[in-house]
Amino acid sequence: METRANYIIIGLFTLAVIAAGFGFVWWFNGSNSRGPRASYDVVFSGPVSGLQTGSAVTFNGIPVGEVTRLRLDKEDPRKVVATVAVQPDTPVKSDTRAELDAQVLTGLASVGLIGGSATATPLPTPTEGQLPRIEADASAVQDLMQGARQVMGRVDDIARRVDDLLRDNEGKISSVIDNVDKFTTVLGNNADTINGLITDVGAAARRIDQLAGNLDKTVTSVEPDKVRAIVDNVAQFSTQLEGMTSKVNAILDNVNGLTSGEEGKGMFNEIAAAAAEVRKLAANLDTRTAELTANLNEFTGPGLRQYQALAVDGRRTLAEIERVFRKLESNPRQFLFGGSSVPGYTGR
Incomplete structure (x- = not known):
């Protein structure tokens, strides 16, 4: 029984410590929310990442309340309306500005109110059932985050385009790399030739420099x-x-x-008449030349072939005549009487 009583005492003590801790936390966090509060609607023209119900509200950096409600604007869904409850003695006036204070590391956000001048007028009285509105300005951190998102989006788009370009031209890029490799190999194999070429270019440059110097001297002289x-x-x-x-x-x-003048006209008339006669003579000469050409073509065609046949026949006839005369000259008796000799006469 004594051991069980000790366990009960230890358990009760533990529960009391836990309840005290929770009570201290509730007191520490809720001390500012106790008592009367003044509510306002803070309108943000854009996203409010990290802002939630219960987020702190500060005035010039001092905690003065918390966010009690978040909703979209009924008239413009692009706007976010955050209802805040602050201490009634917070000097919220017509020139008070609001902004979203975001914590970059934790990702949490709070509403920051920045006070205006002491002589500023209070906020206008809203219509029945509405709360006074404060238009929020874009904070530097919010602008920075938005700009960073835009830059990252552009970088991602560029990377995607580069990836697509490399994928579509993979064969061409490989061909270019192979050509560069071949070119470097050729350069390595012809290093001596390239060195000679560079030496020749250097010598040519020196000669050009010398020529320029001589030209300068010539111009100077x-x-x-x-x-x-x-x-x-x-x-x-x-x-x-x-x-x-x-x-x-x-x-x-x-x-x-x-x-x-008249004399000039007469002279030109005579020249024209002479030119006409020359053209007529040229026409006649052209006609005669054409006839002569036709006759020559006719002679060199079938006429020439007939003449050649006649010459062949004449040569053949002359050869026969010459052969007959040779026989007559060698043996006239045989040519006249025929046979090998004259027949003998026996007297019968």
């Missing part, structure tokens, strides 16, 4: 007086050309008068 004399001669030549312009104009006028 030119006497300015001679250059002036050449320029003066060119100017004099131009002046002489200007003086000859009148003579050229006079010659052209004479030629124009000759061609437009």
